[in-house]
Amino acid sequence: MATNYKDTLLLPSTEFPMKGDLVKREPVRLEQWNQSGLYQKIQDARKDAEPFILHDGPPFANGDVHMGTALNKTLKDIIVKSKTMAGYRAPFIPGWDCHGLPIEFKVVKESGKLSPLEIRKKSEAYARQFIDIQRRQFRRLGVLGDWENPYLTLDPAYEAEILRSFAKLVEKGLVYQSSKPVFWSTGAQTALAEAEIEYMDKTSQSIYVDFPLTSGKFAGEAAVVIWTTTPWTLPANLGIALHPRLTYSVREFSHADSPDTRKLILAEELVATFTEKTGWTPTQEAPEITFAGAELENAEAKHPFLDRSSRVILGDFVTLETGSGCVHIAPGHGEDDYRVGREYNLGMLSPVDDRGCLTEEAGVPALTGKYVFSANADVLEILKSEGRLLGAEEYQHSYPHCWRSKTPVIFRAVEQFFIRLDGLKEEALKTIDSVNWMPHWARNRIYGTVESRPDWCISRQRTWGVPLPVFFATDGEPILDADLIRKVADLVAERGTNVWFELDDATIAAELGLPEGTTRRNDTLDVWIDSGVSHQAVLRQNPALHFPADLYIEATDQHRGWFQ
Numbered sequence: 001m002a003t004n005y006k007d008t009l010l011l012p013s014t015e016f017p018m019k020g021d022l023v024k025r026e027p028v029r030l031e032q033w034n035q036s037g038l039y040q041k042i043q044d045a046r047k048d049a050e051p052f053i054l055h056d057g058p059p060f061a062n063g064d065v066h067m068g069t070a071l072n073k074t075l076k077d078i079i080v081k082s083k084t085m086a087g088y089r090a091p092f093i094p095g096w097d098c099h100g101l102p103i104e105f106k107v108v109k110e111s112g113k114l115s116p117l118e119i120r121k122k123s124e125a126y127a128r129q130f131i132d133i134q135r136r137q138f139r140r141l142g143v144l145g146d147w148e149n150p151y152l153t154l155d156p157a158y159e160a161e162i163l164r165s166f167a168k169l170v171e172k173g174l175v176y177q178s179s180k181p182v183f184w185s186t187g188a189q190t191a192l193a194e195a196e197i198e199y200m201d202k203t204s205q206s207i208y209v210d211f212p213l214t215s216g217k218f219a220g221e222a223a224v225v226i227w228t229t230t231p232w233t234l235p236a237n238l239g240i241a242l243h244p245r246l247t248y249s250v251r252e253f254s255h256a257d258s259p260d261t262r263k264l265i266l267a268e269e270l271v272a273t274f275t276e277k278t279g280w281t282p283t284q285e286a287p288e289i290t291f292a293g294a295e296l297e298n299a300e301a302k303h304p305f306l307d308r309s310s311r312v313i314l315g316d317f318v319t320l321e322t323g324s325g326c327v328h329i330a331p332g333h334g335e336d337d338y339r340v341g342r343e344y345n346l347g348m349l350s351p352v353d354d355r356g357c358l359t360e361e362a363g364v365p366a367l368t369g370k371y372v373f374s375a376n377a378d379v380l381e382i383l384k385s386e387g388r389l390l391g392a393e394e395y396q397h398s399y400p401h402c403w404r405s406k407t408p409v410i411f412r413a414v415e416q417f418f419i420r421l422d423g424l425k426e427e428a429l430k431t432i433d434s435v436n437w438m439p440h441w442a443r444n445r446i447y448g449t450v451e452s453r454p455d456w457c458i459s460r461q462r463t464w465g466v467p468l469p470v471f472f473a474t475d476g477e478p479i480l481d482a483d484l485i486r487k488v489a490d491l492v493a494e495r496g497t498n499v500w501f502e503l504d505d506a507t508i509a510a511e512l513g514l515p516e517g518t519t520r521r522n523d524t525l526d527v528w529i530d531s532g533v534s535h536q537a538v539l540r541q542n543p544a545l546h547f548p549a550d551l552y553i554e555a556t557d558q559h560r561g562w563f564q
Contacts, residue, residue, distance in 0.1 A: 030139060039092075039144045043544075046089035054080055055539060055549035056145075057562050058095035058153065058531050061127040062102050065137040068555065075553060077143040091544045092145035094138070095534065098127040098154035100527040101188055101404045104464040116463045116522060117501045123464040124154060151538045153530040160493035161537035162466050162530060163485055171482035174420045175458075177470075179348060181331075181338050182457045184412035186356030186372070187405030190461040191416050193526050194453065195561045202399035202408060204229040205376045208278050208324065208390040209304050209383060210264060211240060216299025216312070217291075222250050222263040224301055224312065225274065227323030229395050230333070231379040232372040235362035238346040239311050239329035239337075240301060242293030243267075243318035246325055249287030253280040263288075264390075265296075267325025274324060278391025293318075293325075304388035306363050313344045332413035335454065350413035354461070372410060417468060417478075417523075419456040446559045453564070458526045465524030467500040471509070474517040487512050531562055 033039075054076055059069045076092065083090040107122045108114065114122065135147055151158060169175050183192040210223035224240050242248065249268040253275075254261045261283060266274055268290055275281050299312040310329075317336045318327050331341030332350030341348070351361035358367045358375055364382065367375050383389035400409045428450050437443040459468050469488040471479040491499055491511065501522065503511070509518040539547040554562060 027140070030142060033144070034139070039146065042084060042144070043089065043091055046084060046087075049087055049089040051546060052083045052088040052090045052551075053539070053545050053549045054083075054090070054092065054551045054553070055534070055545075056092065056094050057552065057554045057558065058097040058151070058534065059134065060100065060102065061096045061098045061130045061134065062100075062106070063130060065134050065141075069134070070137075070141060072554065073138050073143050074141060077141075077145075079551065079553065081144070092143075093149070093151060093538065093542060093545065094135075094145045094147065095151040095538065096127070096131050096134070096153065097527070097531045098124075098131070098152055099465040099524075099530055101190070101460075101462060101464075103127055104462055105188070105404065107464075117498065119463045120498055120501060127154060146544075151534065151542075153534075156493055156496040157541075158537045159466050159497050160489040161541070162525065162533050163469055163489035163492060165533040165536050166469065166525065166529070167482040167485035167489065169419060170480050170485060172423065174423050175417060175480055176420060177415060177417050177478050177480075179413050179415045181333055181335060181350070181411040181413045182416055183400060183409045184356070184414070185402035185405055185407060185409050186354075187402055187407030188462075189354045191414065191457050191459060192402060192409060193457055193528060195528055195564070196403050196526075197400045197409065198403045199398045200401045200406075201396060202401075204395050204397065204399070205231055205380065205392060206395035207231055207380065207383070207392045208274065209234070209328075209388050210262065210390055211301035211304060211310055211388075213265075213312075214300045214302050214309060217296055218250060218263075218265065219299070222265050224296075224326050225264050225266040225324040225390065226326050226328040228328045229397065230376075231383075232358070232375045233330040233333045234304070234328065234379055234383075235306065235351055235358065235364060235367065236330035236332050236349045237303060237310055237328055238331055238349060239313050239341065239344065241313050241315040241318050241327040241329050241336075241340060242296060243316065243325065244292065244294040244297075244314045246293050246318065246320070247290050248293055248296070248325065249291075250289045251287045252283045254283050255280050265326070267320055269320050270323065270325050274391075277393060280390055305382050305386045311344065311346065313340060313346070315340045333411045335411065338413070348413055352410065352412050356410060373408065416457050417459040417470065419458055421453055421455050425450065425453075442556070442559065445556075446563055449560050450564060456526070458529065459523045460526055462524050463501075463522065465527055466497055466530060468521070468523040468525050470520065470523075471514060472519045472521075474515075479514075479518070484512060484514075528561065528564075532564075 080090045080092045103123045103126050104119060107119055107126055111122060139147060183197055185192050206229045208225055208227050210225050212223040213219045226240055247268045248265055250263055250265055252261050252263050256279060268287060271282060294314060296312045297314050300309040301312060303310050318325060329337045329341060331337045331346050332348050351359045352372060353359055356372050358370050358372060360368050367378055370378060380389060380392060401407060402409050429447060432443060432447050469485045473479055505519045535547055539545045539549055
């Protein structure tokens, strides 16, 4: 008689089905966790244990969860669960970054012309929609956390903490207003911080232009050769920078297409490159004269197509990597230009509007209203007609772009508010070395980024964000008062930031006890401030957490973003 060997085995009895059927069973299991309050039960079981706090960097409430955000939350979940199993109380409070340009762009694109208040209301609805979508998706991944009580940067209590943190910076004298070049997105029509810039390849028109000297050494005899990849900035030229210690030469040049010879001044080391790029060839093997750049300081040169002079100045930033060793200086359109222009009192000229179009201030009627990059061709034609264009070619280089609109940015001088970083850097750099960075090279990356960071442009010409809480007196001077900002914060905590857009100048001034005639603008704060104060608005405010957190885990792009 055959034996059924199955009956001879002692196997456990289980209700588990033979088939995994995860597609159906996993959602049921996750819902059971949710209904049973599993996360809270775990927290209650560990309520007296040593805490371990992982602070969640907030994803942006715009679009579905993608591979990056899924990996981010899954890694955090693994860490939190492993610490819980190791005996720690490890709460996880998820958060969302809710303000900013991408949401506003989407709303305006879908709805057309709206008032600022309408944009804000629609933007909030849009953000909340994707908070719910992402929350469901994170839960679907099995991530445990306090999903019913996340931190949101659009909550009035959180917005009030942003303003109170801003008040502290004002109190320390770190906030100031200045008209100086900032990254300007013509696509978004707003200033950008360095963290909102990404670099992509761009083909630009590079040109060599001569500026005839009208005073000083070689006046009436020679012209200084500049090289630039931004011909549209030439209407704003106020100077030419030479390196004080580089060797420059005066040489006579001829060209196959020109019956005349020209005496030109450029760095001696770059003469061969200049000849190769332009076809202008030295008529003699050796230069007539060589001199250090410092010898030409304060000489005047004639602008190539405008009725004004350009002063020769000195700058250590001039290099021999490209160009002619003589740098075209437009203080309204470059960081080095601005700095050296202030040193020499060149003045400020930035004839470009918010849309990136040249204005009447450029001094050339044919260029008025032209988009800056489109104007390059017109500038070349003007230079040709004046006989000042020595050569032109396409130049491939890495160029800053707006990280959201993906359009090339420009440097443009506009009145903006800045945080002075010199008063913060020393402490920040010391603090970096008190943190355990994994991997170890991450320390050098954040250290170098902070060390070289310029002052932070914090004002944005946008609507969906936390208002920049600055008022202006009747003489136009900004009122930077920490106590006044705290009053605004209290108002926001009670009524939300929409109150800034709902009340007119007279009404809000009266509520805050300001004199008649006080005004304000509708600029908003850089959105990096929102998430950047989460240590104050979340870790210090939530009794389940503590400051500082034990761990932050984010992608390496946060070395120039949230980690700062």
